[in-house]
Amino acid sequence: MADTFTDNFNLTKPEAGKVSWDTDYAALADLIDSRFMMAGKNAIINGACQVAQRPAPNISGSYQYGKVDRIAAKADGTPTAGTISQSETTLLGSSGYASHLSGVSTGAGGAMYWRYRIESRDVQRFISQAGIFSAKVYHNVGSAQNFTITINKANAKDDFSAVTLISASGNLSVEDATETAIEFAVADLASCGNGIEIIVKCDCGAVTTKDFYLADLQFEKGNVATELEPRPIALEFAMCQRYYQQYGEGSNEMLGTSAVHSATTAFVIIPFQTTMRTTPTVTYDSTLSNYLVRISGSSQTPTSxxxxxxxxxxxxxxxxxxxxxxxxxxxxxxxxxxGISGLIKLSAEL
Structure with missing residues (x-):
C-alpha cells in the first residue's frame, strides 16, 4: 500500500499499541488515498455521462468531443450519418445517461470508437500499480458484436500526439440489444505518469442507422471492478469545466463587461467559472451577428x-x-x- 497519508501530510505512522486507532491505520490511509486525495476512486470524470455542454456533432472518421463531456468518438468505414450524442435511457447505466452514437451508417470496415484521456496529475497513483477499466455497453446491430478495450500511455506529459500501448483486451462479445458490463484489468500499469488513454472499440462492420451506447465508465486501482462511484452533479460539472467551458447558450445571455477603449474598439473581460487545465483555445461563432455589444443604451453587431x-x-x-x-x-x-449560435467555446482538452 502506498503510504499516501504520511506522504502528503508529513506524518509518521504511530508505533503499534501507542494509539487506539493503530490497527485501523491501513484502512484510514486507503480511505484518504481514494476519497480525499483524488475526489473518489474513479479517475474518469463524467463517467456517469450526465454533463453535456456541447451540441451533438455529426460523427466522422476523426475523433471529436461529443455532447457528453470528456468523451471523444469516431467511426471507421466512412460514416455517412450519425451523431455523437447523449442518451437519457433506461437501457443501461446507473444514472440513466450514456454517450450515444446515434443513427450511425457506415460502409465496409465500419467500427465505433470512444476515447477517454486522463491527465498526468490524475494518474500518479496508478504508476506501477494494477488498474481496471469497466463500463456498460449496448447496441442494436442485430447480432453479437465484439468490443475491445485498449489502454495506452502518453509519451510526453499530457501530450497524446504519440502514445505507447500498455495493454489491450481480447474480444468481448456483446449480444444484440443487451446491456452488458465489460471490463479489462492490467496487472502493472508501469510508467504511465505522463497520462493514460482508454479506447473502447466496437468492430461492427458496415451498418445502417444503428445505435451504440457507452455508460458507467470507471478506471480504478486494483484488479476487481466495483460499482460506479457517483459524484454530485455540481462537482462533476465543475470538474468537466477544467477541460471545456462555453458561454452564450441562452437568449440574451451576458458574456462579459468592460469599457470602450476608442471609437472603434472595446474590450470585454470574461472570468472563467473554473480554472482550466491550461490556457484554452477559443472558438467564436463565424457569424458576427450572433453577438451583440451594448454601449450607451444601444446595441450593435461587432465588426470583429x-x-x-x-x-x-x-x-x-x-x-x-x-x-x-x-x-x-x-x-x-x-x-x-x-443554444448553439453565438457561443464562445473554450477548450483545454487533452
Missing amino acids: LNNDVITPRTMSINIGITGGTVGDCCFMYSPPAD
Whole structure:
C-alpha cells in the first residue's frame, strides 16, 4: 500500500499499541488515498455521462468531443450519418445517461470508437500499480458484436500526439440489444505518469442507422471492478469545466463587461467559472451577428472579435465597434435562443 497519508501530510505512522486507532491505520490511509486525495476512486470524470455542454456533432472518421463531456468518438468505414450524442435511457447505466452514437451508417470496415484521456496529475497513483477499466455497453446491430478495450500511455506529459500501448483486451462479445458490463484489468500499469488513454472499440462492420451506447465508465486501482462511484452533479460539472467551458447558450445571455477603449474598439473581460487545465483555445461563432455589444443604451453587431489576453482563469476580447466614446461602459451578450449560435467555446482538452 502506498503510504499516501504520511506522504502528503508529513506524518509518521504511530508505533503499534501507542494509539487506539493503530490497527485501523491501513484502512484510514486507503480511505484518504481514494476519497480525499483524488475526489473518489474513479479517475474518469463524467463517467456517469450526465454533463453535456456541447451540441451533438455529426460523427466522422476523426475523433471529436461529443455532447457528453470528456468523451471523444469516431467511426471507421466512412460514416455517412450519425451523431455523437447523449442518451437519457433506461437501457443501461446507473444514472440513466450514456454517450450515444446515434443513427450511425457506415460502409465496409465500419467500427465505433470512444476515447477517454486522463491527465498526468490524475494518474500518479496508478504508476506501477494494477488498474481496471469497466463500463456498460449496448447496441442494436442485430447480432453479437465484439468490443475491445485498449489502454495506452502518453509519451510526453499530457501530450497524446504519440502514445505507447500498455495493454489491450481480447474480444468481448456483446449480444444484440443487451446491456452488458465489460471490463479489462492490467496487472502493472508501469510508467504511465505522463497520462493514460482508454479506447473502447466496437468492430461492427458496415451498418445502417444503428445505435451504440457507452455508460458507467470507471478506471480504478486494483484488479476487481466495483460499482460506479457517483459524484454530485455540481462537482462533476465543475470538474468537466477544467477541460471545456462555453458561454452564450441562452437568449440574451451576458458574456462579459468592460469599457470602450476608442471609437472603434472595446474590450470585454470574461472570468472563467473554473480554472482550466491550461490556457484554452477559443472558438467564436463565424457569424458576427450572433453577438451583440451594448454601449450607451444601444446595441450593435461587432465588426470583429479577437483574442486579447487569455490565461487559464480569464480572458479579454478585443471587439470592433463603431461610434464608441472612450470610457463608456459596455457589455457583450448573445441574442440567439437556439443554444448553439453565438457561443464562445473554450477548450483545454487533452
